[in-house]
Amino acid sequence: MALYALRKLVFFIGAVFVASVAIFLLIRAAGGNVAAIVLGKDATADAINALATAYGLDRPLPVQYFDWILGMLQGDLGQSFRTKEAVADLVVGRLSVSIPLALSGLLLGLIIAIPVGTYAARNVGKPSGAVLALISQIGIAIPVFWAGILLSVLFGVRLGWLPTGGWVDWSDDWVGSIRSLVLPVLSLGLIMAAVLIRYVRSAVLDVMNQDYVRTARAVGMTRTQALLQVGLRNAALPIVTIVGLQIAELIGGTVIIEMVFSLPGLSRMILANVAAREVIVVQSTVMLIIVFVIFVNFVVDLLYGILDPRIRNAA
Amino acid sequence: MQSSYKFGQRLGAIAAATVMLAAFGGAEAMAASPRAAENKVVLVARQDPGTLDYVTSNLTALRLWIPANVVEPLVYFNKDGSVSPGVAESWTISDDKLVYTFVIREAKFSDGTPVTVEDVLYSLNTMKGSPVSQNSAAYAAVASMEKVDDKTVKVTLSRPSQNFWLGMGGTAGLIQPEHAAGTIATNPIGTGPYKLVKYTTNSAFEFTANDQYWGDAPSIKDVTVRVITDGSAGLNALEAGEVDSLPVITIDLWEQVTKRELDKKFTLLTYPQVGEPTYAVLNQKLDPELRKALAATLDRQSYNDAFGASWGAENTCTFALPNQPWYEPESAESCPYPYDFEGAMAKASAYASTPLEYASLSDVPDLSLPADIMVPAMQGAGFNVTRNAIDLARYSQLIFQGRPPQFDITVMSGDADPTQWNCTDPAKAGWSTYCSAEYTQALSDADAATSDEDYLAKMKLAAKILRDDAVIVPLIAKKGVGLFEQDLKGFIEPRVAVAIEFKNLSW
Numbered sequence: 001m002a003l004y005a006l007r008k009l010v011f012f013i014g015a016v017f018v019a020s021v022a023i024f025l026l027i028r029a030a031g032g033n034v035a036a037i038v039l040g041k042d043a044t045a046d047a048i049n050a051l052a053t054a055y056g057l058d059r060p061l062p063v064q065y066f067d068w069i070l071g072m073l074q075g076d077l078g079q080s081f082r083t084k085e086a087v088a089d090l091v092v093g094r095l096s097v098s099i100p101l102a103l104s105g106l107l108l109g110l111i112i113a114i115p116v117g118t119y120a121a122r123n124v125g126k127p128s129g130a131v132l133a134l135i136s137q138i139g140i141a142i143p144v145f146w147a148g149i150l151l152s153v154l155f156g157v158r159l160g161w162l163p164t165g166g167w168v169d170w171s172d173d174w175v176g177s178i179r180s181l182v183l184p185v186l187s188l189g190l191i192m193a194a195v196l197i198r199y200v201r202s203a204v205l206d207v208m209n210q211d212y213v214r215t216a217r218a219v220g221m222t223r224t225q226a227l228l229q230v231g232l233r234n235a236a237l238p239i240v241t242i243v244g245l246q247i248a249e250l251i252g253g254t255v256i257i258e259m260v261f262s263l264p265g266l267s268r269m270i271l272a273n274v275a276a277r278e279v280i281v282v283q284s285t286v287m288l289i290i291v292f293v294i295f296v297n298f299v300v301d302l303l304y305g306i307l308d309p310r311i312r313n314a315a
Numbered sequence: 316m317q318s319s320y321k322f323g324q325r326l327g328a329i330a331a332a333t334v335m336l337a338a339f340g341g342a343e344a345m346a347a348s349p350r351a352a353e354n355k356v357v358l359v360a361r362q363d364p365g366t367l368d369y370v371t372s373n374l375t376a377l378r379l380w381i382p383a384n385v386v387e388p389l390v391y392f393n394k395d396g397s398v399s400p401g402v403a404e405s406w407t408i409s410d411d412k413l414v415y416t417f418v419i420r421e422a423k424f425s426d427g428t429p430v431t432v433e434d435v436l437y438s439l440n441t442m443k444g445s446p447v448s449q450n451s452a453a454y455a456a457v458a459s460m461e462k463v464d465d466k467t468v469k470v471t472l473s474r475p476s477q478n479f480w481l482g483m484g485g486t487a488g489l490i491q492p493e494h495a496a497g498t499i500a501t502n503p504i505g506t507g508p509y510k511l512v513k514y515t516t517n518s519a520f521e522f523t524a525n526d527q528y529w530g531d532a533p534s535i536k537d538v539t540v541r542v543i544t545d546g547s548a549g550l551n552a553l554e555a556g557e558v559d560s561l562p563v564i565t566i567d568l569w570e571q572v573t574k575r576e577l578d579k580k581f582t583l584l585t586y587p588q589v590g591e592p593t594y595a596v597l598n599q600k601l602d603p604e605l606r607k608a609l610a611a612t613l614d615r616q617s618y619n620d621a622f623g624a625s626w627g628a629e630n631t632c633t634f635a636l637p638n639q640p641w642y643e644p645e646s647a648e649s650c651p652y653p654y655d656f657e658g659a660m661a662k663a664s665a666y667a668s669t670p671l672e673y674a675s676l677s678d679v680p681d682l683s684l685p686a687d688i689m690v691p692a693m694q695g696a697g698f699n700v701t702r703n704a705i706d707l708a709r710y711s712q713l714i715f716q717g718r719p720p721q722f723d724i725t726v727m728s729g730d731a732d733p734t735q736w737n738c739t740d741p742a743k744a745g746w747s748t749y750c751s752a753e754y755t756q757a758l759s760d761a762d763a764a765t766s767d768e769d770y771l772a773k774m775k776l777a778a779k780i781l782r783d784d785a786v787i788v789p790l791i792a793k794k795g796v797g798l799f800e801q802d803l804k805g806f807i808e809p810r811v812a813v814a815i816e817f818k819n820l821s822w
Contacts, residue, residue: 047446082365082366082368082371082372082500083365083366083368083500083501084497084500085500085501090516093515149547149548149551152548152551153551156551156552156555156557157551157554157555160555160556163552163555163557164548164551164552164555164557165543165545165548165551165552165557166518166519166541166543166552166557167515167518167519169515259544259545260545260548261548262517262518262541262542262543262544262545262548263518264515264516264517264518264542268517269516269517272363272365272516272517273365276365276366278365
């Protein structure tokens with residue numbers, strides 16, 4: 001297992017390195033002269049040169065790259081051109097919204113999907129199983145922004161139970177923070193659950209027909225016991241895969257939800273900074289997200305090894 | 316166990332029924348804002364400026380909230396034409412309009428430090444060097460700015476300048492403390508009736524009454540401006556009673572406003588300063604006769620019916636808003652190329668082989684929807700027009716990289732500042748620009764006018780040159796529109812740029 005983990009770690013580091021070079025070069029290739037872009041069309045040549053010098057943008061690209069990477073490794077993500085704020089401070093402030101939103105959405109999705117998907121698999125061919133499959137299908141077809149708007153209108157405008165949007169800082173009123181997150185988390189979680197239910201149902205159906213489950217039944221286990229004690233561990237493999245992919249997708253999904261519910265999360269910050277031509281903020285924040293996604297894949301790989309000895313032994 | 320299950324089922328059914336009844340039941344009477352008793356107001360901003368540095372940014376999203384509320388100019392120009400004291404408690408203007416002497420009031424900035432002549436000189440010099448032309452243009456005629464004594468600043472001009480005097484009541488005349496310049500982007504300091512307590516980008520501005528304010532304390536103590544970029548979400552928040560006003564709403568929300576009868580449940584106000592002229596831009600490099608023929612296909616009334624009439628927008632051929640004195644509504648005298656479809660058809664045959672590219676910004680409703688009217692009209696008249704949809708991000712990227720595409724026709728909405736078309740060399744003209752030595756000179760002459768009458772006459776001349784050339788072809792003058800909680804009173808038309816002043820608000 002240690003060798004397997006080490007190989008995956010080397011792959012993780014390599015992927016992060018390649019991603020960092022790609023981001024660095026792509027942003028420069030797409031943006032042209034960073035200082036000119038930041039200052040806008042009316043900027044004088046002197047102002048552009050002064051900004052380039054002040055932020056080291058006139059140095060050779062390899063020097064800029066290693067300076068950026070070394071800074072990232074030490075927690076220095078750079079500085080906003082416009083507000084002079086440290087990017088790290090900006091990101092930390094936004095993570096207090098984005099992390100609870102994304103993780104709660106994921107958790108809600110799993111809490112709903114695993115029992116419902118398992119139930120649907122056990123009742124395949126029965127009306128209850130068909131109804132659950134239909135609900136799941138409808139859920140998949142609903143765009144997350146639409147779910148957000150519907151929930152906002154129902155629980156915010158009509159019923160007045162929860163805020164339609166906006167954010168209350170944790171330090172001001174933590175109850176208000178949680179209230180602000182309920183509808184966004186519901187929107188994300190319900191739609192994610194709809195997707196996951198189908199995968200869980202399919203994975204459970206698959207293992208229920210396996211020989212080891214039949215053997216477990218033959219030695220006296222009930223259907224539920226066989227499923228829980230033997231089947232679920234095997235069914236977990238494809239579910240872990242799809243959860244890993246969903247986490248990456250969740251980052252995209254939160255952009256829409258943050259817009260609909262006016263939450264000051266990381267995704268909106270990136271969008272706003274793209275529009276404001278804050279190259280350094282965008283570059284560092286996107287890098288952080290990519291590292292996170294690669295890290296999730298790394299963890300998923302490790303889980304494969306834990307869940308299925310054949311994978312780690314083959315590696 | 317069975318009875319418990321049934322009880323759960325019944326409870327669930329009752330809960331669901333309650334939710335459905337409450338959700339889809341009849342409209343209920345609007346209650347007064349819960350914030351009235353707390354002496355608070357919550358407003359909605361549709362955009363987040365990202366920075367509050369009004370020296371380097373002229374974003375409307377910033378100018379709506381910071382000027383006048385937090386940072387004050389030297390003087391205020393009122394709607395009735397009078398001038399009120401701001402940071403300057405009095406002033407004198409020499410007869411030749413070359414020397415302005417400002418007496419600075421004894422006041423404190425919101426951080427408790429006294430306002431000094433040095434702060435005023437620092438502020439004026441900073442604005443003189445501002446990269447925002449609306450700020451720096453006010454100082455084009457300034458020869459010197461100096462301290463006379465501890466309360467007096469003297470500004471000497473090399474020639475009379477209307478722009479300078481008007482600028483002292485606009486963003487160009489905003490006064491900030493030099494020691495707080497480093498934090499202007501996140502926490503601007505000023506002498507205004509409010510101070511900024513907290514600004515969270517993409518979330519909210521929080522203001523509270525400035526206890527150092529030199530004037531009467533404002534009625535409302537706390538003002539929160541929530542950033543809700545999604546228009547529907549903003550209307551939801553208003554209807555749910557979470558906010559008290561959307562002071563600026565856009566055309567794309569109009570259908571929702573009327574369908575949901577929000578214009579009846581809330582007070583709907585229109586005010587011109589926050590409005591925008593909407594105008595067609597015909598590439599200056601096109602044959603002038605072709606431009607004039609294209610201009611004749613522009614049916615202002617159908618455009619207004621579709622996009623502006625509900626807001627009280629006016630048809631106009633003058634690049635201005637109704638609050639600008641040189642503004643003229645559409646008339647035979649003020650429209651050199653009125654709508655004349657048959658006339659345009661007659662001229663189109665000569666240009667049938669000239670391909671024309673109409674650029675529409677696909678993700679800006681105000682600018683993409685006009686193409687639905689204008690392109691078919693131009694094609695119907697016989698012009699060889701193709702519609703090319705680009706998104707705002709791509710457009711901005713091209714513009715900011717200094718290599719804008721050479722589209723032939725588009726429709727834009729924007730600032731009503733006529734000096735944005737200052738450009739003397741026609742060789743530099745391109746898509747969305749206008750360059751005319753004659754027009755630029757007319758504006759310069761207007762700036763140097765020594766009387767209001769002379770200024771108005773020269774601005775009218777400049778406006779005429781602009782419309783005669785059929786490059787910038789005004790269509791309608793849209794007014795700013797806002798929805799307000801019915802008990803919330805005291806909104807006045809902006810005095811400093813587009814700033815919405817909180818000071819006069821009351822429940």
